[in-house]
Amino acid sequence: MTTSDTVSPVAGPESPPGAASGTRRRRAGRRTWRQALRRDWQLYSLAILPLLFFLIFRYLPMLGNVIAFRRFQPGGSVFGERWVGLRYLRMFLSDPTFWDVFTNTLVLGALTLLFCFPLPIVLALLLNELRSRRLKRFVQSVSYLPHFLSIVIVAAMVMQLVSVDGAVNQFVRALGGEAVPFLQQAGWFRTIYVSSEVWQTVGWGTILYLAALTAVDEDLYEAARIDGANRWRQTWHVTLPGIRPTMVTLLILNIGTFMAVGFEKILLLYNPLTYPTADVISTYLFRVGIVSSNFSYAAAIGLFESVIGLTLVLSANAISRRTVGTSLW
Amino acid sequence: MVTLDTSTPAPATNRRHGPHTSRGYRIFRVVNAVVLTGVVLVTLYPFVNIVARSLSDNASIVSGEVNLIPRGFNVAAYKAVMADPMFWTNYRNTLVYTAVATAVSLVLTTCYAYVLSKKHLKGRTALVGIAVFTMFFSGGLIPNYILVTSLGLKNTVWAIALPNAISVFNLLVMKAFFESLPVELEEAAAVDGLNTYGILLRIVLPLSKAVVATMFLFYAVSFWNSWFAAFLYMDRMDLFPVTVYLRNLIAGATDATSTGGGLGSASDVVQSAATIQSVTIVLTVLPILAVYPFIQRYFVSGVMLGAVKG
Numbered sequence: 001m002t003t004s005d006t007v008s009p010v011a012g013p014e015s016p017p018g019a020a021s022g023t024r025r026r027r028a029g030r031r032t033w034r035q036a037l038r039r040d041w042q043l044y045s046l047a048i049l050p051l052l053f054f055l056i057f058r059y060l061p062m063l064g065n066v067i068a069f070r071r072f073q074p075g076g077s078v079f080g081e082r083w084v085g086l087r088y089l090r091m092f093l094s095d096p097t098f099w100d101v102f103t104n105t106l107v108l109g110a111l112t113l114l115f116c117f118p119l120p121i122v123l124a125l126l127l128n129e130l131r132s133r134r135l136k137r138f139v140q141s142v143s144y145l146p147h148f149l150s151i152v153i154v155a156a157m158v159m160q161l162v163s164v165d166g167a168v169n170q171f172v173r174a175l176g177g178e179a180v181p182f183l184q185q186a187g188w189f190r191t192i193y194v195s196s197e198v199w200q201t202v203g204w205g206t207i208l209y210l211a212a213l214t215a216v217d218e219d220l221y222e223a224a225r226i227d228g229a230n231r232w233r234q235t236w237h238v239t240l241p242g243i244r245p246t247m248v249t250l251l252i253l254n255i256g257t258f259m260a261v262g263f264e265k266i267l268l269l270y271n272p273l274t275y276p277t278a279d280v281i282s283t284y285l286f287r288v289g290i291v292s293s294n295f296s297y298a299a300a301i302g303l304f305e306s307v308i309g310l311t312l313v314l315s316a317n318a319i320s321r322r323t324v325g326t327s328l329w
Numbered sequence: 330m331v332t333l334d335t336s337t338p339a340p341a342t343n344r345r346h347g348p349h350t351s352r353g354y355r356i357f358r359v360v361n362a363v364v365l366t367g368v369v370l371v372t373l374y375p376f377v378n379i380v381a382r383s384l385s386d387n388a389s390i391v392s393g394e395v396n397l398i399p400r401g402f403n404v405a406a407y408k409a410v411m412a413d414p415m416f417w418t419n420y421r422n423t424l425v426y427t428a429v430a431t432a433v434s435l436v437l438t439t440c441y442a443y444v445l446s447k448k449h450l451k452g453r454t455a456l457v458g459i460a461v462f463t464m465f466f467s468g469g470l471i472p473n474y475i476l477v478t479s480l481g482l483k484n485t486v487w488a489i490a491l492p493n494a495i496s497v498f499n500l501l502v503m504k505a506f507f508e509s510l511p512v513e514l515e516e517a518a519a520v521d522g523l524n525t526y527g528i529l530l531r532i533v534l535p536l537s538k539a540v541v542a543t544m545f546l547f548y549a550v551s552f553w554n555s556w557f558a559a560f561l562y563m564d565r566m567d568l569f570p571v572t573v574y575l576r577n578l579i580a581g582a583t584d585a586t587s588t589g590g591g592l593g594s595a596s597d598v599v600q601s602a603a604t605i606q607s608v609t610i611v612l613t614v615l616p617i618l619a620v621y622p623f624i625q626r627y628f629v630s631g632v633m634l635g636a637v638k639g
Contacts, residue, residue, distance in 0.1 A: 036451035042525035043444050047456060050441035050495060054459055057492045061468020061476055078479050123368065126361050135365075142369045144625055148617050150554035152572045156579045156610050157375045160382060163603065165393040167378050173393065203372065211633050231354050256465060264557050268576065282470070289471045290561065302469030310466045 068300035074293060088300035097284065098301065105280040108266075109258040111194050117254050119198060120205030121247065125235065127206060128213050140210075143203025155268035158196045159183060183269065186276040193269065193278070197262065208246050216242035248326040256313035259305050281305050376614075383407070383607035390603055406604040410612060415566060416574060423553060423570040430490035430552040435544060437494050438503055443529055445500070446507035464497045477562060488562035489555070499547050502634050506540040507533065543631040546624050553617070575609050578602065 037044065063079070068088055070080030092098040123143070130136040146154065162168050162182040169179040182188045220238045229237060263282040270278035281301060289298025313328075321327035377397050382390055386401030394400045410416055444450065445457055468476075473492060482488040510533065518532045534541065556572035563569055569577075581602065 031451055033451065040447075040450055040525075043447055043450060046440040046525070046529070047444045050437045050444075051456075051459070053437055053491070053494050054463065057473075057476070057494070058463040058468065061472035062466070064468055064472025064475060067472070067475070072475075078475055126365060129358070129361055130365065131358075139365050139369055141622070141625060142372050144629070145372060145618075145621060148550060148554075148621060148625075148628075149614060150556060150572050152554075152556045152576045152579075153610055153614050156575055156606060157379055159579055160379060160603070160607060160610070161375055165390055165395075165603070167374075167396055170393050170396055179393070199372065199375075203368075207629055207632050230351065231357070267557075268579070286470060290474060295471055295475060299469065299471040302471050306466055306469050313465050 065299055065303045065306075067296050068303045070296065072296045072299075074295070080296065084296075088297050089304075091297060092301050092304070097279075098281075100276070101279045101281050101284040104277060105259060105261060105282075107277075108190060108193060108280060109261045111190060112197055112261060113254055113258065115194055115198050116201050116205070117251060119202045121209055121243075123202055124206040124209035124213060125239065127210060128239075140203070140206070143206070145203070146200040147204035149200070151264045152268060154196060154200055155265055158192060158269060162188075162192060183271070184273045186274045186278070189270065189274045189278040193262065193266065196265070196269075205250075208250065209243055212243040212246040213239065244324065245326045248320050248324055249328065252313065252316045252320055252328055255316040256309060258312055259309040379607050379610050379614075383604065383611045385604070387604055406608040407612075410605060410608045416571070416609070416612075418567050419569045419571045419574040422568060423572070426486055426489050426559070426570055427549055427552040429486050430493070431545060431548045433490045434494050434496070434499075434548045434552075435541070438496070438500050438544060438548075439529075439534070439541070441495065442500050442503035443507055443533065445504045448508070460495070460497050460500055474561065483562050484564055484568055489552070489558045492558065493552075493555075496547070496551070499544055499631075502547075502631055503540055503544055505634055506537060510536055539627075540631075540634070543627045543634075546627050547631060550617070550624070550628075571613055575606075575613055578606055578609055 031039075067078075067080040069083060069085060071082050071084050072080040127136055127139060130139070160166055164179050164181055168182065173179055180188070182192060216239060220242070221234055224234045224238050260282060261280055263280070263286070266278055266280055266283050267286065270283065282305065285298040285301040285305070288294050288301065317327050374397075378395075381397055381399045382395050383406060384399035384402055384404065385395045386403050386405075389395050389400035441456075441460070445453060445460075447453065450456075477483065477488050477492060482491065514532055514536070515528050518528045523531065554572065556570065556576055559568075559570050559573050560576065563573070
């Protein structure tokens with residue numbers, strides 16, 4: 001990364017004209033680093049700052065996770081003071097709160113996946129059936145809108161809607177019920193959270209499916225129709241298989257974010273009364289680490305979370321490569 | 330060459346399905362229209378509701394009368410919020426943070442994406458891998474917090490700009506775009522004696538205005554909307570962005586209601602907070618709504634470009 005500084009800037013012109021890019025790539029394999037640096041030092045120099053960014057703000061924190069196994073003192077070394085082995089790991093494995101938040105994470109993650117993964121597909125299929133192009137555009141534009149809002153704004157709107165004097169309770173009262181302080185009741189948190197996720201993400205989630213839908217081969221519909229397939233069967237046998245790669249890719253990506261379920265939104269929407277259902281791993285480690293300054297303990301929990309997240313992506317990817325032949329890389 | 334105008338993935342060729350005169354299909358079309366109208370209404374409803382609340386008086390809100398139409402119309406709450414100097418200070422902070430962070434992000438992302446787009450470059454696969462790996466594994470909140478704190482970035486704009494300078498998704502979008510540019514142009518420029526920096530600045534970037542605009546919007550909107558970094562790293566009220574201003578407002582209201590108990594005991598403080606909150610939401614969301622019709626297209630095309638190579 002710093003090597004390009006040491007190369008003298010004499011080697012000016014790069015890319016000898018005429019060399020076809022294909023053969024050049026093959027030759028690049030055999031070129032030594034010295035030659036590569038002499039030829040492309042200017043390109044490498046452009047990579048220095050971005051690499052520093054990745055090194056400092058992405059990879060250093062990964063190393064910083066060693067404090068999960070070391071005693072950390074605020075103000076002391078970033079990497080902690082002394083080894084304590086698996087103490088913090090054992091600590092959270094025997095912490096009943098940890099298992100509560102672990103369960104909550106799985107439940108909220110599963111519910112989010114259950115609703116926020118299939119609904120964009122349904123909406124995209126419905127949009128695709130619209131004949132009026134202008135109407136389609138309009139529905140798309142409106143449904144994308146929530147994606148552009150800050151989570152704080154979404155949370156604030158949710159609070160207004162479900163407040164005691166809010167729109168939802170007006171509806172409840174119109175039906176003859178008693179107003180419910182929804183955000184103060186643990187039983188309602190999952191419903192509120194998932195609904196707001198649906199509201200915020202489903203419209204935007206259709207984009208990739210709509211793009212994939214336009215790429216489905218026309219001849220297949222023609223063939224299906226000749227075989228006597230009606231609209232429903234065309235959708236089932238032609239459209240859905242056509243967008244399957246997109247579906248699988250997005251499913252894998254969704255599974256990858258499973259453990260990190262809406263940390264910011266939950267942090268904004270929950271309160272001690274709703275902890276029994278709302279508190280997830282990330283919010284718990286936020287309170288343990290940032291609020292109570294138990295950095296090592298919180299880092300151990302965070303490391304556990306990251307490792308599960310990575311494992312989930314890798315296994316989802318491997319399974320999908322074996323079974324349907326689609327994978328992220 | 331990929332043009333960025335893929336914004337309308339709508340060939341509207343439903344004719345391809347052949348004539349659909351069947352009764353079942355006609356019923357479906359009616360149901361479909363109703364469902365999609367429902368989607369539009371459900372999406373827009375909270376916005377209208379918030380605007381109505383922001384323009385109503387407290388008494389009407391407390392008694393739960395305000396839904397889509399303001400009751401007891403008044404703009405007192407608007408005056409109150411706009412008279413708060415802290416609101417404007419924080420709004421200005423949002424502007425400054427967004428500008429600085431977006432500029433840093435754009436420069437770093439452009440440089441790296443350009444390097445990664447050069448297929449002949451030795452070590453390119455490793456350079457791509459370094460970036461992509463961070464999409465799936467991250468250090469986590471605590472080590473990041475310790476790092477930013479011990480770098481002394483707290484209470485500076487850098488705590489917001491630096492830790493999130495490069496979004497790997499954006500990086501891949503830009504890389505895909507650069508790869509689609511014709512190599513011949515750059516080769517010709519090299520023959521004419523331009524070095525790499527010159528080629529990037531004078532040949533590549535002018536050809537990439539569309540993708541640069543898209544990246545600018547991606548970053549600007551995300552920094553404009555962000556709150557958590559500021560919440561974490563800013564200790565002083567006059568350093569908050571407006572999102573944290575709003576966050577503190579709603580967090581305060583939650584605390585008040587949760588300690589104040591259920592229905593009847595809601596105090597005046599909490600109730601006026603409801604109007605003030607609505608007004609603050611409206612004033613925060615307004616800039617986004619104002620530019621939304623113009624920027625939406627770029628976002629859609631950016632996402633699709635990213636999907637090609639993502």
